[in-house]
Amino acid sequence: MTKFTDLNLDPKVLRAVQDAGYESPTPIQAGAIPPALEGKDVLGIAQTGTGKTASFVLPMITMLGRGRARARMPRSLVLAPTRELAAQVAENFDQYTKYMKLTKALLIGGVSFKEQDALIDRGVDVLIATPGRLLDHFERGKLLLTGVQIMVVDEADRMLDMGFIPDIERIFSLTPFTRQTLFFSATMAPEIERITNTFLSAPAKVEVARQATASERIEQHALMFKGSRRDRAASEKRKVLRALLDAEGDTLQNAVIFCNRKTDVDICAKSLQKYGYDAAPIHGDLDQSQRNATLDKFRNGEIKLLIASDVAARGLDVPSVTHVFNFDVPGHPEDYVHRIGRTGRAGRDGKAITLVEPRDEKNFDAVEKLVAKEIPRMENPLGSSAPEDESKDTAKSEAQSEKPKRSRSRRRKSDEPKQEAQDTAPVAVKETATKEEPAKQEQKPRRERGGRRDNDKVIGLGDHLPSFIALSFEERFEKQAG
Template sequence: MTKFSDLNLNPKVLKAIEEAGYETPTPIQAGAIPPALEGRDVLGIAQTGTGKTASFTLPMITMLARGRARARMPRSLVLCPTRELAAQVAENFDTYAKHVKLTKALLIGGVSFKEQDALIDKGVDVLIATPGRLLDHFERGKLLLTGVQIMVVDEADRMLDMGFIPDIEKIFSLTPFTRQTLFFSATMAPEIERITNTFLSGPARIEVARQATASETIEQAAVFFKGSRKDREASEKRRLLRELIDAEGDKCTNAIIFCNRKVDVDVVAKSLKKYGYDAAPIHGDLDQSQRTRTLDGFRDGSLRLLIASDVAARGLDVPAVSHVFNFDVPGHAEDYVHRIGRTGRAGREGKAITIVVPRDEKNFDAVEALLQKPIPRLESPVKGAASDDSDGDEVKPAEKKPARSRSRSSSRKDSVKEPGAAKAEAADAPVQDAPKAEAAPEAKPEPRTEAKPEPRADAKPEPRSDNRREPPRSRGRGSDKEVVGLGDHLPGFIALSFDERRTS
């Protein structure tokens, strides 16, 4: 069996490895370290959690132990797709180089440019950076890459998936052609092959596991779920997640819950905290200091549930993660391998549960096709009934219009039709048969200079335009004693006023 002492590493590096508690290298480490120490380009393909970071940090420290960095000209460069992965690589350098006088700088977003510039001005042996922040420093004239001897691209496939191809190509063009290049990735898509053929020269290819395979120590399961109604699916899905966590009981000491969208990360975290779970979100839109605090809390055990986007799927090294829950099926099948690879690390047992809704079945089929085996189905603890609880996070469906609005419209139609009908009835019926006001039979109208019929108590209001244009119904009737709408008790002075206006 190969040991670290057989790999021709610097004695000071071996001492740090021994203090860290490691004796035997992993397969990717045993295969990548020897050619790297020889100065050859390396193309390493291994599933996540197999120790790829040490595969390049250990030979880099050994080769950089001799020499001295110059101001603004780092001697080595490590490119990482995310801030978390870059920070983890920096921690590995601190662990393995503590007996070697090497300087390093970490260039990531969310940190002051001034502090980073001060480190670069002093000169660093190892520069660990994300592509965007590295190019920002270069374009500001604060950094030169002509002194780079070793260049590492960690999680290369993820770098390309995140749209970093133009940045990677530009960075390669800024480094010397004689550099040594190390590529490490969990998967190797055809486009990655094209990139490696362009930038690597006769690389030593180390492939210790079949591409995109999950660790055998991880128990996988899938729960198929369909909401009772489309507008309730999100709330019921969060309820299912809580039921799955509760079903694991004490076995679920801590867990990472992955969502596809950042907004869902926040909603799920808020929902879990509402129901008394110890949970916190982490994604790219959060402030770097908040992300660091959240990760530190999850690592030291003070935080039980970490709700994350795929920003944490790569390079998040927490050795004792008991469970991974996929709240959403990832859009890329390879991401499934990286997600569940956060558990079952270093030979430990782990469990990964994926929630599959109807719209995710196509992506789930792609995952099973990549793994080349079916994922066992798990019976849902929620028996398809409509959820009687609501997180208050989803958008409520549009409320129905109140019934009075319909009755108002129907009454409006009736009021339009009524005047014509009233005219016809008034023309055909005798005057003495006209309805009488019964609501207040003894009330007498006040004296007026002009007769204006009062509306009946049981009559519906007529349109205003008809009231103005239509003459009094009693006009032209030839009746002096009865006026339609005024009842039997008609004062004489009102009748006289009608007669005067008719004869004038």
């Protein structure tokens, strides 16, 4: 079996590795470190949780042991798609460089430019950054990339999903053509393959697992869920989630629960907190300091359940995560592999459960097609009956739905008397009118106000013709003159 001592790493690096408790490299590390130390470009394809970070950190540290950084001109560059992943890479550098005098800078959003500029001005050996913040510093004239000797692109497929490929291409154009490039990805989409063909020179390809496959140590299950009513489906789904958490019992030491939308992350976290579960949310809308604090509490065991959006799918490295729950089926099947990759890490066993609604069946079929196997179905722990609604808001909406709804016909009914009055305006008496109608009308009760009966039709002026109307104009004037 290959050991780290067989990989020609710097003795100080080997000492730090031994302090971390590692003796034998993972397959991706054993395959990528030797060609990287030889100065070759490397294309690494491996599932998440297989140790890709150390496969480029260790050879970089060894090669950077010789030389000195200059102001504003980093000697190496590591690009990561998210703040969390960039911070994770920075922690790995701190861990493996404790016996070496190498400097680093972390350029991510949520941190003031002033502090980052101060680090760059002093000169850094290793620059770890997200693409957006790196270009911000470059455009402000605070950074030069002409001194980059080694460039690393980590989680390239996630870069593609997040729309960073144009930024990556621009950053490549700003670095020297003679640089060494280490390119790592869990999947190999056509766009990723195009970039590797453009910017990598005769790379050593290291593929330790079939593309987009999950670890065999992860036990996968799917629960097909259908709500009793559309307005109750969300709350009933949360009740099923709580039942799943309870059913795992003591085997569930901690878990990451993934939701597709940030609003659902907050709602799910508040719901679990309401029912006494130790849960906290993490997503892109939270401040970086709050996200870091939440991750630290989760790593330290102060938080048992981490409710997350896909922002944590690539940047969370907690080897002891026992469970992953997909509250929503991800829109991209590759994200499923990265989500469940938060468990079953470092040789441990893990379990992943996905809740699948009827609207998610198409996306779930894509997931099964990608992982090339059928994910076993499991029974609803609450039984076949639909769970009761948990929220007062749903009960309120149900009560409102029982009330008679207003319709436009009421307005039309209210307009009918006006229309009837218009239709029954004074007109000449028709010859076909019968003599029995006035007798029938007199039998109906009179209104309390006014003398007209309720259903009487006004026809001309009736028998109450004033006498002055029948007079001619001459007779009228004669009366007035007399």
